[in-house]
Amino acid sequence: MLTEEQIDLIRDSAGQLAELNIAATNTFYANLFKTAPEVRTLFPEDMFEQSEKLWQSIVMVVESADDLVEIQDALKALGARHVGYGAKPEHYVVVTNVLIETIAVLMQDTWTEDHRQAWEAALKAVCVVMLEGASTHAA
Numbered sequence: 001m002l003t004e005e006q007i008d009l010i011r012d013s014a015g016q017l018a019e020l021n022i023a024a025t026n027t028f029y030a031n032l033f034k035t036a037p038e039v040r041t042l043f044p045e046d047m048f049e050q051s052e053k054l055w056q057s058i059v060m061v062v063e064s065a066d067d068l069v070e071i072q073d074a075l076k077a078l079g080a081r082h083v084g085y086g087a088k089p090e091h092y093v094v095v096t097n098v099l100i101e102t103i104a105v106l107m108q109d110t111w112t113e114d115h116r117q118a119w120e121a122a123l124k125a126v127c128v129v130m131l132e133g134a135s136t137h138a139a
């Protein structure tokens with residue numbers, strides 16, 4: 001459960017990132033493939049559309065940060081589809097860490113430890129539900 005303050009921190013940083021949209025997602029994938037080269041082959045050669053999808057996911061999480069229960073079914077279904085994409089449970093930690101590091105670098109001086117904790121809490125909640133959907137799918 002996120003606190004009111006954490007929800008505000010997430011929305012505040014996402015607002016700043018919105019201006020960087022494509023640059024932010026491109027930086028994220030560059031960092032992801034550098035950190036975990038083995039996941040590159042899971043993604044299409046042309047990453048343009050994927051970048052847009054990632055951005056939409058971030059927006060969805062940000063908009064629902066105050067009530068992740070609302071998007072629980074959508075997240076479970078998303079997690080189940082990720083089994084087919086070849087995403088393994090251990091990849092979720094890598095994706096979360098790389099995403100947070102990317103946001104931290106892009107936000108430069110305005111990034112704080114409280115921002116980090118807020119994003120960690122939100123993404124952890126998202127990953128837990130996605131992985132729940134993934135395990136149901138695999139069963």
Ligand code: HEM
Pocket residue numbers: 039042043044050053054057078081082085086087088091092093095096123126127130
């Ligand atoms: C924070 C967790 C994640 C979110 C919110 C997320 C979001 C998305 C979304 C919205 C799509 C578009 C397709 C769809 O809706 O089914 C997608 C596709 C994909 N995701 Fe994720 N994802 C997450 C974690 C991961 C992880 C851990 C991996 C593993 C490396 C991964 C690999 C992929 C791949 C390979 C595709 C399909 C690319 C394609 O063939 O077009 N994702 N993701």
